[in-house]
Structure formats: structure tokens, C-alpha cells
Amino acid sequence: MDLRTQKTLQFIEKAFVEQVLLKGFSKVTISDLAEQAKINRKTFYAHYLDKYDLAEKLGDKLIAKYDHSLTERLSGKNTDLNDIIDGFISNNEDLQLFKAMLTVHSDEYDFEVSFIHFLKKRCAEDLMVDDPLEKELLANYAITSIKYYLRKDEPLSVKRQYAFIQKLASLIGKPE
DSSP states (O other): OOHHHHHHHHHHHHHHHHHHHHHOGGGOOHHHHHHHHTOOHHHHHHHOSSHHHHHHHHHHHHHHHHHHHHHHHHTTSOOOHHHHHHHHHOSHHHHHHHHHHTTOBOSSOBHHHHHHHHHHHHHHHHSOOOOHHHHHHHHHHHHHHHHHHHHHTOOOOHHHHHHHHHHHHHHHOOOO
16 A cells, blocks of 8 residues: 555544544544545545445454454463553554544444454453353453543553452352
8 A cells, every 4th residue: 555545544544533532423424534634525435435434444453453462461472451451542543543433333333342242252262251141241341441441531450450350259249
């Protein structure tokens, strides 16, 4: 891909994130994106079918990046969860993209649904989780934690997460 095309795609992606965070995904138009990216609509359509296609491609890119971080964590290359999360969202562009993508909910594409599906798949593959309830709970715990920390703009606290899991275990009690 040539440099001009790379720059055009970066401008479109940046415009998408800013417009989604400003207006909400459902209100963003191709004209909004083209105007902010300083391109014409024809240029947008040369790269994407519509805003849903753009959202899906950005979602896939974000999930692939998260997948890479998760693979490093699970392979033992980087075992500090704080370092992984900090590395994943320390880049403000990635942070803003994640925030924007978590607002994309439509019949055509829903990032959160795709992300939860990815998390369940990784639970099954990496943690050898077969129980559908366990996969559902683990995936939803992860996405809920991510959403909380993104919304609150506070750093991840492994200590806090651990305390919560201990509290949850005590609420459930020991099996008989």
C-alpha cells in the first residue's frame, strides 16, 4: 500500500473515531467522515462499502491487536497484566478507538458482540474452558472491566480485580 493510501485511511479512521465519540455511531454519515478527513465521498467508497464496513474493519484491527497482547500474556512473554493493559491502551489513539468501538451497536455490526465472541473463543482455546456459562461469565467479566476502566479513565488495578473475585467467591460459597 502506498504512502498516500495509508495517510488517507488514517485520516478516515481518525475522522470515524472523532465523529463516533462526538455524535454517536448511528448519527455519523459518510459525508461527515469525508468532510473531516478532507476527502470526497468517492474516495471513501474506494476503500469501504459503508460506515458498517469501516466499523467492522476497525473492530477486526482492534481485536487483532488485543489478541496479540493476550497471546503474549498467555505465552508467558509478558505476565504482568498491568503492563499488557497499559501497553494496549497507553496509545491515546488506541484508547479513543476502543471507546468509540464500544459504542458501535447495530444490526449490521456490533463491536461488543464481536469482542465477546473473540473472548469466549480464546477462553475455550487457551484456558480449556468448555462450560458455556463459564465462557460467558469470563468474557463478560473482561468486557465489563474494560468498559469500566475506559469510562472512568483510571488505571487497571490487578489488586482490586483480585479482591473482587475473592468477594464473589465468598458470596457464592463453597460447593457441598
